Amino acid sequence: MKSAITVCLVPEARSGPFVFHEGLADGCARAAALGFDAVEIFPPAANAVDIAELQGLLDHHGLKVAAIGSGGGWVIHKWTLTSPDAEIRAHARDFIRSIIDLAGGFGAPAIIGSMQGRVENGVTREQALAWLGEGLHDLGEYAAATHGTKLLYEPLNRYETNLFNNIADTAAWLRTLKTHRLRILADLFHMNIEEPDLAAALRAAGALVGHIHFADSNRRAIGLGHTNAAPIVAALREIGYDGYLSAEILPLPDSDTAARQTIESFRKFTT
Numbered sequence: 001m002k003s004a005i006t007v008c009l010v011p012e013a014r015s016g017p018f019v020f021h022e023g024l025a026d027g028c029a030r031a032a033a034l035g036f037d038a039v040e041i042f043p044p045a046a047n048a049v050d051i052a053e054l055q056g057l058l059d060h061h062g063l064k065v066a067a068i069g070s071g072g073g074w075v076i077h078k079w080t081l082t083s084p085d086a087e088i089r090a091h092a093r094d095f096i097r098s099i100i101d102l103a104g105g106f107g108a109p110a111i112i113g114s115m116q117g118r119v120e121n122g123v124t125r126e127q128a129l130a131w132l133g134e135g136l137h138d139l140g141e142y143a144a145a146t147h148g149t150k151l152l153y154e155p156l157n158r159y160e161t162n163l164f165n166n167i168a169d170t171a172a173w174l175r176t177l178k179t180h181r182l183r184i185l186a187d188l189f190h191m192n193i194e195e196p197d198l199a200a201a202l203r204a205a206g207a208l209v210g211h212i213h214f215a216d217s218n219r220r221a222i223g224l225g226h227t228n229a230a231p232i233v234a235a236l237r238e239i240g241y242d243g244y245l246s247a248e249i250l251p252l253p254d255s256d257t258a259a260r261q262t263i264e265s266f267r268k269f270t271t
């Protein structure tokens, strides 16, 4: 398993669950100094990232891109794949496609978290899932055909969406789609709210697990809450997971302490 840490480039998400907020150069330098393998980036738009600059930083520091989030499209524009407004759904798809292209250039997957939206008033669940399914199908096939990457879909806790809240329901629904390009992003913070047994949920999802948000029960660094990480990492090992444990966490008590605690926990549980 590999370690990653989040770098947020969206000022509106300053209070969100991201560790570094002072730009790519700063985030990469701090990540590398602590020995992280990769950064996970949360940009306001694909074209806000200077590709040559990022490649230079990755080369200089010996880092990879673990994944790139598409949630800026929600935070800034309120676009989602399940809006009743066809124009908004189209904006959401275009935005995610551009994030797939940005991430794909670095061999990394894009993340669909908050861009999934929710079943809104006046829309049936069946209709919302049809829109979501079409979106994930098109975008998943696009990622595979254009970059050979998977697309990450993240179930969120009940306070953030009413689409899918737990791993089992997500896995069962993804298996009904025609595309096989989707993988589940399992965020341990959301799982702490929704799952009776985090390790069992990961074991049951098996090869569908494609990325982990490595967060404690209180969305702080692993080790600063009450989640028992040992059986979770054991379950990941059991299913042959060799992807990232990526710290999408609150920068508390401050960014550097959260990052240091994360890498210490990563080493403690994975070696």
Ligand code: LER
Residues within 6 Å of the ligand: 016, 017, 071, 113, 114, 154, 156, 160, 187, 213, 248
């Ligand atoms: C995104 O990865 C996520 O976990 C959501 O809670 C948005 O903050």
Ligand code: MN
Residues within 6 Å of the ligand: 113, 154, 187, 213, 248
């Ligand atoms: Mn997450």
